[in-house]
Amino acid sequence: MLQAYNCDRQPPGKKTQVMPAEKQLYRPDYVLEHFVHYSAVTALSEKNTSEYTKEGFRWKRRAFPDPRQRFGNELTEGLMVHTKAVAKQDTSGWQRMCSIKNMYKPIRKQGLCRLGVPWPKDPELAALNATGGGKGMAYNCYVNEKVETFFVPRLQEQLAERLRFFDVK
Numbered sequence: 001m002l003q004a005y006n007c008d009r010q011p012p013g014k015k016t017q018v019m020p021a022e023k024q025l026y027r028p029d030y031v032l033e034h035f036v037h038y039s040a041v042t043a044l045s046e047k048n049t050s051e052y053t054k055e056g057f058r059w060k061r062r063a064f065p066d067p068r069q070r071f072g073n074e075l076t077e078g079l080m081v082h083t084k085a086v087a088k089q090d091t092s093g094w095q096r097m098c099s100i101k102n103m104y105k106p107i108r109k110q111g112l113c114r115l116g117v118p119w120p121k122d123p124e125l126a127a128l129n130a131t132g133g134g135k136g137m138a139y140n141c142y143v144n145e146k147v148e149t150f151f152v153p154r155l156q157e158q159l160a161e162r163l164r165f166f167d168v169k
Helices: 049-054 123-131 145-161
Strands: 031-033
Touching: none
Parallel strands: none
Antiparallel strands: none
């Protein structure tokens, strides 16, 4: 699962844009409640207008995103790989939806490619995306090399040490 979901829409490092269901890391004492795929209820978001402005923030109709939040640098601070179930409709017709030939067709007719086709590290190969360099598939995500070179080997080591607990021949 760690390698299967190591493909993000933005390159690793400091994120530049908000995405739906963004992965969030908070200090535990700041988060009062957290809802799956929704923003957290934080100590600041619970305040009324006067309490909020007293904290030094300008009240808007909606107090989100939390003005204290920021994007962390996934290479130097913390990394979260978001795994989830893959629904049948997300994989049905993937060859057609992820094809470079259909990449620029309207989504309503075409559908949406929900499978990750990682950009290659080699810039020359990446430049082939316009001509279907990814075996005819459109590149649409980035692999975090720290996951591949640091976390995966450590996980494999730990699993190998515990293999005796499983009935593996």
